[in-house]
Amino acid sequence: xxxxxxxxxxxxxLSWLLTGDHKRIAxxxxxxxxxxxxxxxxxxxxxxLELLTPQGDLVSSDTYNKxxxxxxxxxxxxxxxxxxxxxxxxxxxxxxIGARDLAFPKINLLSxxxxxxxxxxxxxxxxxxxxxxxxxxTTPLSTHYLNTHVLTTAVAVFIAGFSSIFTGLNFIVTIxxxxxxxxxxxxxxxxxxAHYAASILMVLGxxxxxxxxxLVGMERVFxxxxxxxxxxxxxxLFQHLFWFYSHPAVYIMILPGMAVISEVVSTFxxxxxxxxxxxxxxxxxxxxxxxxVWEHHMFIMGVSNYSALVFSLLTxxxxxxxxxxIFNWCFTLQQGSITFETPMLYAFGFMGLFTIGxxxxxxxxxxxxxxxxxxxxxxxxxxxxxxxxxxxxxFLAGVHFWWPKMTGRMYPESLSKxxxxxxxxxxxLTFMPQFILGYLGMPRRYHAYPQEFQVLNVLSTAGxxxxxxxxxxxxxxxAWSLKYGAIxxxxxxxxxxxxxQTQSPPLTENFPEIPIMDHEAYDYEWxxxxxxxxxxxxx
Amino acid sequence: xxxxxxxPHLDHDAAEHEHIVLPQHRHHFATEEQQREAGSFGMWLxxxxxxxxxxxxxxxxxxxxxxxxxxxVAASNQLSIPLGASNTAILITSGFFMAxxxxxxxxxxxxxxxxxxxxxxxxxxxxxGIKYVEYHEKYEKHHIPGANFDVSEFINPSAYGLNEKPLPxxxxxxxxxxxxxxxxxxxxxxxxxxxxxxxxxWLLARAQRGDFTNGYVAPIENFGLYWHFVDIVWxxxxxxxxxxxxxxxxx
Numbered sequence: 047x048x049x050x051x052x053x054x055x056x057x058x059x060l061s062w063l064l065t066g067d068h069k070r071i072a073x074x075x076x077x078x079x080x081x082x083x084x085x086x087x088x089x090x091x092x093x094x095l096e097l098l099t100p101q102g103d104l105v106s107s108d109t110y111n112k113x114x115x116x117x118x119x120x121x122x123x124x125x126x127x128x129x130x131x132x133x134x135x136x137x138x139x140x141x142x143i144g145a146r147d148l149a150f151p152k153i154n155l156l157s158x159x160x161x162x163x164x165x166x167x168x169x170x171x172x173x174x175x176x177x178x179x180x181x182x183x184t185t186p187l188s189t190h191y192l193n194t195h196v197l198t199t200a201v202a203v204f205i206a207g208f209s210s211i212f213t214g215l216n217f218i219v220t221i222x223x224x225x226x227x228x229x230x231x232x233x234x235x236x237x238x239x240a241h242y243a244a245s246i247l248m249v250l251g252x253x254x255x256x257x258x259x260x261l262v263g264m265e266r267v268f269x270x271x272x273x274x275x276x277x278x279x280x281x282x283l284f285q286h287l288f289w290f291y292s293h294p295a296v297y298i299m300i301l302p303g304m305a306v307i308s309e310v311v312s313t314f315x316x317x318x319x320x321x322x323x324x325x326x327x328x329x330x331x332x333x334x335x336x337x338x339v340w341e342h343h344m345f346i347m348g349v350s351n352y353s354a355l356v357f358s359l360l361t362x363x364x365x366x367x368x369x370x371x372i373f374n375w376c377f378t379l380q381q382g383s384i385t386f387e388t389p390m391l392y393a394f395g396f397m398g399l400f401t402i403g404x405x406x407x408x409x410x411x412x413x414x415x416x417x418x419x420x421x422x423x424x425x426x427x428x429x430x431x432x433x434x435x436x437x438x439x440x441f442l443a444g445v446h447f448w449w450p451k452m453t454g455r456m457y458p459e460s461l462s463k464x465x466x467x468x469x470x471x472x473x474x475l476t477f478m479p480q481f482i483l484g485y486l487g488m489p490r491r492y493h494a495y496p497q498e499f500q501v502l503n504v505l506s507t508a509g510x511x512x513x514x515x516x517x518x519x520x521x522x523x524x525a526w527s528l529k530y531g532a533i534x535x536x537x538x539x540x541x542x543x544x545x546x547q548t549q550s551p552p553l554t555e556n557f558p559e560i561p562i563m564d565h566e567a568y569d570y571e572w573x574x575x576x577x578x579x580x581x582x583x584x585x
Numbered sequence: 586x587x588x589x590x591x592x593p594h595l596d597h598d599a600a601e602h603e604h605i606v607l608p609q610h611r612h613h614f615a616t617e618e619q620q621r622e623a624g625s626f627g628m629w630l631x632x633x634x635x636x637x638x639x640x641x642x643x644x645x646x647x648x649x650x651x652x653x654x655x656x657x658v659a660a661s662n663q664l665s666i667p668l669g670a671s672n673t674a675i676l677i678t679s680g681f682f683m684a685x686x687x688x689x690x691x692x693x694x695x696x697x698x699x700x701x702x703x704x705x706x707x708x709x710x711x712x713x714g715i716k717y718v719e720y721h722e723k724y725e726k727h728h729i730p731g732a733n734f735d736v737s738e739f740i741n742p743s744a745y746g747l748n749e750k751p752l753p754x755x756x757x758x759x760x761x762x763x764x765x766x767x768x769x770x771x772x773x774x775x776x777x778x779x780x781x782x783x784x785x786x787w788l789l790a791r792a793q794r795g796d797f798t799n800g801y802v803a804p805i806e807n808f809g810l811y812w813h814f815v816d817i818v819w820x821x822x823x824x825x826x827x828x829x830x831x832x833x834x835x836x
Binding site for chain 2: 145146147149150151153211215216218219220222223224249250251252253254256257258260261264268269270271272277278279280283287555560
C-alpha cells in the first residue's frame with residue numbers, strides 16, 4: 047500500500063466532516079447511502095412479509111400505506127437518485143478527466159450535509175408516525191385528506207433535491223472547465239458522458255419538483271388552492287409538474303448505472319467500447335427525450351387523447367438510445383477477450399434485466415396496454431426491473447470494480463461471485479412473478495388480495511429473502527476486505543482510465559502532477575506500450 | 586478553454602507561466618482564469634435552475650389565466666400601476682448600481698465599490714418597502730386568499746365606486762386563484778430579494794476590507810448575475826400581473 051494517500055492524509059472525525067476532498071465526500075456518501083438503502087430495504091421486507099398471505103393480517107391497511115410510501119420515498123430520493131453519482135461519480139469524475147477535485151469542493155460537502163439533513167428529517171417524520179401518500183405526493187390526497195407527516199416529508203424531499211442539484215451543477219462545471227490538457231470531449235470515458243447527461247437532468251428537472259413541493263406545502267399550511275378543485279385549482283397540474291421532474295428522475299437514476307456498465311464491459315472484454323460516439327450521444331439523447339415523455343404516467347388521469355398519442359410516441363422513442371447502448375455493449379463483447387470477474391457478472395445481470403425492464407416500458411408506453419396494466423403489479427415489476435435489476439446491479443458492479451481503487455484492497459473473489467449470482471437469482475424470483483400478477487390483474491398498493499394470487503406472492507416473498515442475502519453479503523465481505531483484503535496495486539484490472547494510472551488509494555489531489563491525455567479513451571494498445579515501457583525501465 | 590484544450594502544450598505552458606498570485610486562488614484549479622470561469626459558469630447554471638423553479642409558477646399562471654380570464658382581469662385591475670411601475674423603476678436602478686459596482690471592483694476603486702453597493706441595497710430595500718405597502722392594502726381589502734377572502738368588490742363593483750364589469754359569484758371566487766398566484770410569485774421574488782440583500786451586506790463588509798479591489802472580483806461579478814436575474818424575473822411579473830388586458834370594458 048502506498049504510504050501516503052487520501053485516507054491517511056489527515057486523521058480524526060473532523061478531518062472527514064470538514065473535508066473538501068471529493069474522494070472523502072464520496073466515502074461519506076457511500077456510508078450514508080448504504081444505511082438508507084437498508085432502511086428502505088427493511089420497509090420492502092415488511093411489505094413482502096405482509097403479502098405472504100392473502101389476508102391483511104400482519105399490518106393494518108393504514109400501516110401498509112405507510113410502509114410502501116416510506117419504502118418508495120427513501121429508495122427514490124435517498125438511494126437511487128444519489129446512488130452512483132454522489133458516490134462513485136463523485137470519486138471518479140475528477141480523476142477520469144485528470145482534475146485535482148470537483149470545481150466547487152465546498153458545495154460538494156454542502157450537498158452531503160443537505161443529504162444528511164434530508165435523511166434526518168425524513169427519519170424524524172417516520173419516527174413520529176410516518177407518511178402515507180405514496181412517493182408521488184398525489185394531490186388532493188396529500189394536500190387535503192391525510193393527517194400524516196406529509197409536510198415534513200415534503201421538506202425532506204425538497205432539501206434532498208437541492209443536494210442533487212448541487213451535485214449535478216458541480217459535475218457540469220467540472221466536466222466543462224477542469225479537463226486536463228489533451229482531454230477533449232471525445233476522449234472522455236463514457237462514464238463521464240453519462241454523468242454529464244444525468245447532471246443536466248438534475249439541474250433542469252429538480253427545481254420543478256422543488257416549486258411543486260412548495261405549492262403542496264403552501265396548500266397544506268395556508269390553504270392556497272393551486273391544486274384544489276374546490277377552489278378552482280387543478281389536481282392534474284400537480285401531476286404534470288411532478289412528473290416533469292419525476293420522469294426525468296428515472297433517467298437521473300439509470301444513466302449513471304449505464305455509465306458504470308460502459309467501463310466494466312470495455313475493461314473485461316479488453317476492447318474499446320463499440321460505437322463510442324453513438325454511446326456518448328445516446329446518453330445525451332436519453333436526457334433530451336426524457337424531458338418530453340412525462341405524460342405517460344397520466345394516461346388514465348383524463349388527459350387529452352391527442353396529447354396522449356404524442357406522448358406515447360415520444361415514450362417509445364426513448365427506447366432507441368437505450369437500445370443503442372445495449373447493442374453497442376453486445377458488440378463490444380463480440381470477439382473480445384471476455385473474463386468473468388465480479389463486476390462483469392453484475393454487468394451481465396444489468397444487461398439482461400435492464401433489457402426486460404426497458405421492453406416492458408414500451409408495453410406501458412403504448413396507450414391500450416397501459417390502461418390494462420397501469421396501477422397493477424406489472425408497473426411495480428417493470429419499475430423494479432429497471433431500478434433494482436438495472437441500477438442496483440450497476441451500482442454493485444461499480445462498487446466492486448472501483449473498490450480496489452477506493453480502498454487499495456481487493457474484495458474476496460469467490461464470495462463476491464457467489465453474491466452476484468445470489469442477487470441475480472433472488473431478483474428474478476422476486477420480480478418475475480410480479481409481472482404475471484400484474485398481467486392477471488392484481489392491483490398494487492393493497493395489503494390483501496384474492497386467494498388465487500397467493501402462490502406467485504409466496505414465490506416473490508421467497509425471492510425477496512434471497513435478494514436480501516445477496517445484498518447483505520457484499521456489506522460483510524467488503525467490510526472484511528478493508529483489513530484483510532489482498533493489496534490491489536494501482537491497476538488490478540489493467541483498465542485504461544486515468545483513474546487507474548495513479549496509485550490506489552489515490553493521493554489527496556489525485557495525481558502527483560496533472561496528467562496529459564495523449565491517447566483515445568479505452569486504448570488498450572497504449573496501455574500495453576506504457577506497461578512494457580515501465581517494465582523495461584525498471585529492468 | 587476549448588481551443589486551449591486542442592493544443593495541450595500551449596495550455597500546459599500557460600499554466601506554468603501564470604503562477605498563482607492571489608490568496609483567493611484555490612489549489613485544485615490549474616489557473617486563476619480557470620477558477621474564475623468555473624465560478625461564473627456555476628452561477629449561470631444556478632440561474633438556470635432558478636428559471637426552472639419560477640417556471641412552475643409561470644406555467645400555473647398561464648393555465649389559470651386562460652381558464653378564469655374574467656376573474657384574472659378583474660383581480661388584476663385591483664393592482665396599482667403607479668406602485669408597480671415605480672417599483673420597476675426602483676429595481677432597475679438598483680440593478681444599474683450593481684452593474685456600476687462590478688465595474689468599480691474591476692477598476693479597483695474601493696470607495697466607489699462601497700458606495701455603489703450601498704445604493705444597490707437602498708434601492709432594493711425601497712422595492713421591498715413599496716411591496717409591503719401593496720401587500721398591506723390587499724390585507725385591508727380582504728384580498729388575501731383564505732378564510733377572510735372577500736369577493737363582494739368583484740360581484741358588485743359599483744357599490745365600491747369602481748367602473749368594472751360585475752362578475753357572477755362563482756367567477757368572482759376565482760379571483761382568489763389570481764391572488765394565490767400573485768402572492769406566490771411576488772412572494773417568491775421578494776424572498777429572493779431578501780436573500781440578495783442579506784448577501785449584499787456580507788459583500789459590503791468584505792468590500793470595505795478591500796477583498797474585491799485587488800483583482801479578485803468573482804464574488805461581486807457572480808452576485809451581480811444573481812441580482813440582475815432577480816430584476817428580470819420582476820420584469821416578467823410586472824406586465825403579467827399588472828398590465829396585460831386591463832379594463833376590457835374599453836373594447
